[in-house]
Amino acid sequence: MAFEGLTQRLQDTMAKLRRKPKVTEADLNETMRDIRLALLEADVNFKVVKDFVKQVRTRAAGAEVLKGLNPAQQIVKIVNEELTKMMGEEAVDLNKSEKIPTIIMMAGLQGAGKTTTAGKLALKLKNDQNARPMFIAADIYRPAAIDQLEQVAESIDVPVFQLGTDVDPVEIVRQGLEQARDQHNDYVIIDTAGRLQIDEKLMDELANIKKLADPDEILLVVDAMTGQNAVETAQGFNDKLDITGVVLTKLDGDTRGGAALSIRAVTGKPIKFVGQGEKMDDLDVFHPDRMASRILGMGDMLTLIEKAQKDFDEEQAQKTVEKMRENSFDFNDFLDQMSQVQKMGSMEDIMKMIPGMANNPALKNANIDPKDMEHIKAIVYSMTPEERENPDVLNPSRRRRLAAGAGRPVVEVNRMIKQFNQMKKMMKQVSNGNMSGMENLMGGNMPGGGSKLSGLAMKRMSRQMKKNKKKRMKKNKKRR
Incomplete structure (x- = not known):
């Protein structure tokens, strides 16, 4: 992604700020200096940087911010709002003529x-x-x-x-x-x-x-x-x-x-x-x-939702949800889901759109190689129909056979099956309405501790999903 260096610098700056029990004027000065250097190194226009830093400082220097509750989180929020304003605040539609073309x-x-x-x-x-x-x-x-x-x-x-x-x-x-x-x-x-x-x-x-x-x-x-x-x-x-x-x-x-x-x-x-x-x-x-x-590493759930709505087969997705509820999700379904996810782009880019994951140390240290997806597919393709439909029968001897068939180490087969079982368990919880784990992830890893910001993100997600649903219904009505 184009903002890799800038994202890393700004995230590090904000993380350093969040670690402080309280934010002093000196801390604010240091943060502003780091932000200015990060933007200049990212090749942002000098005058734009100067105006941006001045605006953030003016808003953040108020007593209600520095002496208020969780000042670091408020400063992150200000930086986010000013970055948005710098780039135009909201999406702008194409101009359309009243008559064609x-x-x-x-x-x-x-x-x-x-x-x-x-x-x-x-x-x-x-x-x-x-x-x-x-x-x-x-x-x-x-x-x-x-x-x-x-x-x-x-x-x-x-x-x-x-x-x-x-x-x-x-x-x-x-x-x-x-x-x-x-x-x-x-x-x-x-x-x-x-x-x-x-x-x-x-x-x-x-x-x-x-x-x-x-x-x-x-x-x-x-x-x-x-x-x-x-x-x-x-x-x-x-x-x-x-x-x-x-x-x-x-x-x-x-x-x-x-x-x-x-x-x-x-x-x-x-x-x-x-x-x-x-x-x-x-x-x-x-x-x-x-x-x-x-x-700022706060994710982009709305774009992720739109990608999913565009690339996923809704009927197939509904069947998958039912299977999760019934706890009958198997490796055949897993293959279907992998194929649909791959349509959305690289796994690394998808993960970065999830709030909290861009800042997650495990993700930063993980090298998400597209070849890994193909290795997983090779292991699943090596399974018999019975093994795909009933993963519980995968005993050690069967796992050794899968490793030989896919040309992968046994330890990799074991890890993949373990991850599948963990994912299956998590998906069942989510499909049954138990979102506590997801909420903890989104709240705990968001910049500034995140409860207010993630709450706002969830509301925006909900509104966008309703809006998209109305659009689809309207489009289907027109076609009929």
């Missing part, structure tokens, strides 16, 4: 991932809104740019309008929009040309396309790995085009993350989406509050 103009420098992002956005619109998007290929300069767009479009079954490389881009856009209106496409996504750097020729062309198309959205695609250059790029494009939003790509790369924290504060324009992977469905709405929580 809604026109989205993609802009950005070469190599930022503009064409791929256009494809991801089109797929998201198809999946989330059942929309009928169309691409316009307006990049006539970069070698194979049109071919790349057509390959992306073919993979997600979206049409492309193109007139080759010998026609002026403005004319291509004009004719493309006419076709989109004739075909009643909901969205038009214009893939424009990029350059290695901002220049007048590029900006004049983009300005002419903007004048003709009058887009509802001008989304600037920015590579998060370029650090402060990303902020300068955003500023340059915003000055010339008055962009409506930013898409931050390669947020899963080896980057210090400062660009994400700085762009909103410097340009005043929201980050609307983030790309965090190479798959076509790896485009997420940017939620400043959730990102702030993840940076």
Whole structure:
């Protein structure tokens, strides 16, 4: 994740603060210095850092905080709120036209991932809104740019309008929009040309396309790995085009993350989406509050819930819950669950979304290797149908046979079976409504001791789950 270094530094700072029985003015000064250094090392814009630290200090220096109950927890809460404010406070939806098509103009420098992002956005619109998007290929300069767009479009079954490389881009856009209106496409996504750097020729062309198309959205695609250059790029494009939003790509790369924290504060324009992977469905709405929580190691349960709702088969999930209640969950069900969990991404990233787990020393020391999942599968595949359905028959001789069949040590087989039994026991408790263990985990490991913060997180989770359920019911009603 992009904020790995920043997250670690801030978590260490907050942990040091929480260990103090009371927080003095000197402790606050030290904390502010550590936060400032952490943000600067993460490549956050200097002025943004200065304003952020000043705001946190002003709020935290009050007597009601330092002399109040659990001041460390209150300071963590203030830092969380100010981080959220720095990144924009809340998610911002795409602008939508009152009449079709809604026109989205993609802009950005070469190599930022503009064409791929256009494809991801089109797929998201198809999946989330059942929309009928169309691409316009307006990049006539970069070698194979049109071919790349057509390959992306073919993979997600979206049409492309193109007139080759010998026609002026403005004319291509004009004719493309006419076709989109004739075909009643909901969205038009214009893939424009990029350059290695901002220049007048590029900006004049983009300005002419903007004048003709009058887009509802001008989304600037920015590579998060370029650090402060990303902020300068955003500023340059915003000055010339008055962009409506930013898409931050390669947020899963080896980057210090400062660009994400700085762009909103410097340009005043929201980050609307983030790309965090190479798959076509790896485009997420940017939620400043959730990102702030993840940076501080407080988890991101809402995103985890949404991922689960998107990737899990609800009917299968219900059957699994019934099996847990009946205590009949077996290795066949375990394999199904593993496959569904793997769809959601790496186990390490999933664990970090659970409140308390990002700060959990056991997780920090654990190297969660994707190969481990495959080793577990190999052990289960080595079982007979009887052993999968009735794990209690797995005596020592059978376990030795499983180890030989999977090519793994016996100790690994024993550990896996032990973990399965522990998980089965925990899942049965949760399915029967006994949440005390989970509540202790979420409350005890949250920054600042967590009871108030985790309570708030649980309320937000509950509201979001109800909202998502209503959306699904509404969508199903429309389909009927």
